[in-house]
Amino acid sequence: MLKQYIRKADIILFIVLVVIGLAASFALSFSRSEASAGAKVIIESGGDLYAKYPLAEDRVIVVPAPKQVNVDAPAVNQDDPASAQYDYYNIVEIKGGTVSVTEASCKNQVCVRHGAISRSGESIVCLPNRLVVRIENGSGEGGGYDSVTS
Amino acid sequence: MTQSPRKTSPAHKPLSASFIARVGLMAALALIFSYVEAIIPYNPGIPGIKLGIANVVTVVALYKFGAKDAAAVSVIRVVLAGLLFNGLFGMLYALAGALVSLTGMILLKKTGLFSVTGVSMAAGVLHNLGQLLVAAALIEDLRIFFYFPVLMFSGIAAGILVGIISSLMMRALR
Numbered sequence: 006m007l008k009q010y011i012r013k014a015d016i017i018l019f020i021v022l023v024v025i026g027l028a029a030s031f032a033l034s035f036s037r038s039e040a041s042a043g044a045k046v047i048i049e050s051g052g053d054l055y056a057k058y059p060l061a062e063d064r065v066i067v068v069p070a071p072k073q074v075n076v077d078a079p080a081v082n083q084d085d086p087a088s089a090q091y092d093y094y095n096i097v098e099i100k101g102g103t104v105s106v107t108e109a110s111c112k113n114q115v116c117v118r119h120g121a122i123s124r125s126g127e128s129i130v131c132l133p134n135r136l137v138v139r140i141e142n143g144s145g146e147g148g149g150y151d152s153v154t155s
Numbered sequence: 156m157t158q159s160p161r162k163t164s165p166a167h168k169p170l171s172a173s174f175i176a177r178v179g180l181m182a183a184l185a186l187i188f189s190y191v192e193a194i195i196p197y198n199p200g201i202p203g204i205k206l207g208i209a210n211v212v213t214v215v216a217l218y219k220f221g222a223k224d225a226a227a228v229s230v231i232r233v234v235l236a237g238l239l240f241n242g243l244f245g246m247l248y249a250l251a252g253a254l255v256s257l258t259g260m261i262l263l264k265k266t267g268l269f270s271v272t273g274v275s276m277a278a279g280v281l282h283n284l285g286q287l288l289v290a291a292a293l294i295e296d297l298r299i300f301f302y303f304p305v306l307m308f309s310g311i312a313a314g315i316l317v318g319i320i321s322s323l324m325m326r327a328l329r
Contacts, residue, residue, distance in 0.1 A: 012269060014273060019311065026303075029303050029304045033300075
């Protein structure tokens, strides 16, 4: 009875797709490593670097979303930049070597539910506000690698 | 928008009434599926993981009536569902996913090697891939491909399920 639903080519395709998926997760697992002592938290907003903080220092950062994300969003209140009075924002918290997004203006709250990250290479993404929070190991752009060969 | 005078070029063939009626019906059905899926309170925490039950209609349209019907139903459904439930950004992702998976489905069906389930499985994966590409372009960061394996497996699973439902449905419709 199953025969008319599944053919040989389907099974081959299935295996190919699963192998690609496994290979990708295997490759990605290598790009994450323990955060080093000088690891930095990098916050990008709208594709540009917004801020960079050491992972070791606790702090709370309010990141307003770039205005162009929502055309009808009011301009960010420049007189009171520390307030969370923005219509579109994320609040990022660095605490005890972990980073999490504790509050977001967006509807889906995926970034909040993502939980905390603590390892180098991990990231939290908020698509509606075009926010990327990620951890990178200290020393320069090369991250935690001594060298990379291809 | 400016109003352009209605022109009928010789190459332009008007859509037949039966095509319009058929696509309208199927798009309405697909929209209801989208709605049902939107109101089910279940959230796996990762965007993009869902069954996509509305794609059953697209698959059935492709096999019963051809590529043109499937494309019309799929695009109408995505645009309407975007306006009604998912918002403009959601619509952008869904549209990218729908177009990529439609192209894939049409091509795979043409080879004649795959069953409905296989075609649908590929479509599920391609749908997620298309969404991921748009997300990467919007956020200007390729690191979002961390989600790739997760979306790959969820696409396979959802695609197989949709395929099985579609083939059962087609058997009932015959």
